[in-house]
Amino acid sequence: MELLIEQLKQQMIEALNLEEMTPADIDTDAPLFGEGLGLDSIDALEIILILEREYGIKLTNASEAKSHFKSVRTLAEFVQQNRTK
Amino acid sequence: MSAEGWDAKSRGNALGYRVFGFFLHCFGLNFAYANLTYVVLYFVLAAPKQRAAVWDYYRRTWHYGRLKSIWLVYLHFYRFGQCLVDKMAMLHGLTDKFTFVKEDGYDEFLQSLDAGGVLMIGAHIGAWEMGSPFFGDYAGRLHIVMFDVEYQKIKEAMHRGEVQVPYHIIPVNDGELDSIFRISEVLQEKHYVCMQGDRYVNDARREHITFMGREADFPQGPFIVGAKMRVPVYFYFSMREGKQYRFYFYKAQSNERVGSKAHQSDLLRQYAMVLEEMLHRYPQQWFNLYQFWQ
Numbered sequence: 001m002e003l004l005i006e007q008l009k010q011q012m013i014e015a016l017n018l019e020e021m022t023p024a025d026i027d028t029d030a031p032l033f034g035e036g037l038g039l040d041s042i043d044a045l046e047i048i049l050i051l052e053r054e055y056g057i058k059l060t061n062a063s064e065a066k067s068h069f070k071s072v073r074t075l076a077e078f079v080q081q082n083r084t085k
Numbered sequence: 086m087s088a089e090g091w092d093a094k095s096r097g098n099a100l101g102y103r104v105f106g107f108f109l110h111c112f113g114l115n116f117a118y119a120n121l122t123y124v125v126l127y128f129v130l131a132a133p134k135q136r137a138a139v140w141d142y143y144r145r146t147w148h149y150g151r152l153k154s155i156w157l158v159y160l161h162f163y164r165f166g167q168c169l170v171d172k173m174a175m176l177h178g179l180t181d182k183f184t185f186v187k188e189d190g191y192d193e194f195l196q197s198l199d200a201g202g203v204l205m206i207g208a209h210i211g212a213w214e215m216g217s218p219f220f221g222d223y224a225g226r227l228h229i230v231m232f233d234v235e236y237q238k239i240k241e242a243m244h245r246g247e248v249q250v251p252y253h254i255i256p257v258n259d260g261e262l263d264s265i266f267r268i269s270e271v272l273q274e275k276h277y278v279c280m281q282g283d284r285y286v287n288d289a290r291r292e293h294i295t296f297m298g299r300e301a302d303f304p305q306g307p308f309i310v311g312a313k314m315r316v317p318v319y320f321y322f323s324m325r326e327g328k329q330y331r332f333y334f335y336k337a338q339s340n341e342r343v344g345s346k347a348h349q350s351d352l353l354r355q356y357a358m359v360l361e362e363m364l365h366r367y368p369q370q371w372f373n374l375y376q377f378w379q
Contacts (some may be wrong), residue, residue: 033262041265042309044288048269049313049344058273062266069262 003074005076011054015046028072036071044069056084100244102173109174114182114328117174121166121179129162131201135374136162146297146378157369164369176239176248176356180218183328190334194319197336198223198248201274202316205279206307206352208360209373211324213279216332218254227252228271230264230280252279279321282307282356283373292350296357297364299378303353312336318357324367335359350370 009023016039032035033044047069051057057079059065068078108117114143121291129136139161143154174182197203207213208212217224229252235258242248255271255278257264268278285291311318318337323330337355341348364371 010281040287041262042306043311044262044265045269045310048266059266059269060273062270065266065270066262067121 001080002078005072008050008072008076008079011050013051016043016048025032026072030071032069032071032075048073054085055079057082057084064065100178102238105170105173106177106248109170109177109179114170114174114179117170118167121163121170124168125159125162128166129159130375134376138375138377140371141376141378147300147368160379161369161371164325165372165374168372171325171330172212172214173248175215175218176242176250178249181212183215183330185215186326186329186331188331188333190336191332193336194334197317197319198226198277200317202314203277204272204307204311204314204316204318204354205277205321206282206311206318207279207323208281208283208363208372210360210363211322211370211372212330213281213321213323215325215330216321216323219251220252224251225276226276226279228255228267228276230251230255230257230268230278232256232286233258268310269314272316275341280307280309282320282353283360283377292353294353294357296378301378303357305349305353308352308356309341310348311342311352312339313344315343320350320356322359322363324363324370333363339357 005028006023007049009026009028012018012026013021014024026037032047033039038048048059048065068074105117105120108120118168133187136158139158142162143149143157144151149157171183174180192205214229217227220227231254233256236254239248241253247307253271255264255267260302268280272278283303285302285306287304287306290305290309292308293300293302295301296303320333320335320337322333324333335355337352339348339351339355341351
């Protein structure tokens with residue numbers, strides 16, 4: 001799980017152009033949106049595309065998706081349970 | 086100095102919609118148009134921000150003189166009122182009162198709809214809603230992205246049984262994620278998403294370009310979605326010509342790397358070019374009634 005968390009952080013840094021950040025700067029349990037990392041809905045789209053491209057996960061239930069996007073940890077748990085590659 | 090941007094509020098209230106709904110049902114479309122003459126006069130006087138925006142549009146974008154601009158401001162509000170009445174008539178099921186004309190590009194557009202997910206980017210010009218009955222069976226797979234404040238008005242009217250909406254709505258609030266999840270979901274289900282490309286509420290997500298010879302900011306969101314989601318992108322406009330609406334469909338083409346920042350900017354550049362063309366054809370149907378230009 002820790003490896004997956006680091007991998008996700010690195011992928012987010014690259015896709016979201018968080019150039020001044022390193023994986024260590026991202027708190028695994030901090031909220032991704034609003035407070036915490038301060039991402040917005042367009043960044044959420046980038047993360048949706050990371051899940052699809054890197055892990056073969058297509059979000060099919062928009063109402064449930066929000067709960068998986070709370071933090072890097074919830075995202076990693078979701079990826080671990082649903083990845084197809 | 087930046088433009089103030091749209092404040093995510095719309096004028097008009099439920100009573101006004103109900104009164105005009107009553108006019109439409111009991112006395113018909115022409116009676117509703119006739120009543121606009123004094124309603125519009127009230128709005129010209131009582132809506133200073135909107136009036137100033139339209140004044141600015143004619144004086145500084147079109148460089149018209151003062152006298153002509155005074156007349157055009159009134160006429161502009163009247164055209165806006167006519168389009169609102171038409172939209173209400175459509176929502177009340179009076180589609181047979183209008184005729185529809187398709188411009189070139191419609192067949193290719195239909196082929197794209199048949200093939201799968203499509204992103205349509207419109208604007209606050211004309212009356213895009215007039216297309217929904219015209220889309221026929223396709224309307225059931227059409228999802229309109231609109232600001233929550235506008236959605237609530239339609240929702241209330243639907244609850245009162247006053248209107249029927251043939252399409253789905255994805256409400257959007259600045260800072261909330263639900264809409265982007267929903268957009269992604271419906272495009273994957275090979276449905277169609279329609280959003281407006283000429284208003285932003287998120288200051289951090291806007292792009293500055295020259296539009297109609299003046300500096301303006303456009304939202305990045307619709308063009309990022311267009312660049313990233315790997316679906317055909319169409320610019321769609323429904324323009325009023327009396328009781329006839331003409332539909333325009335322009336397919337965006339880009340040689341930039343799919344999903345890149347350059348791709349996103351290229352989509353916006355094409356969109357702005359087509360929108361300028363529309364404004365030259367229909368100058369009185371620009372309904373972004375706030376200080377759009379800097």
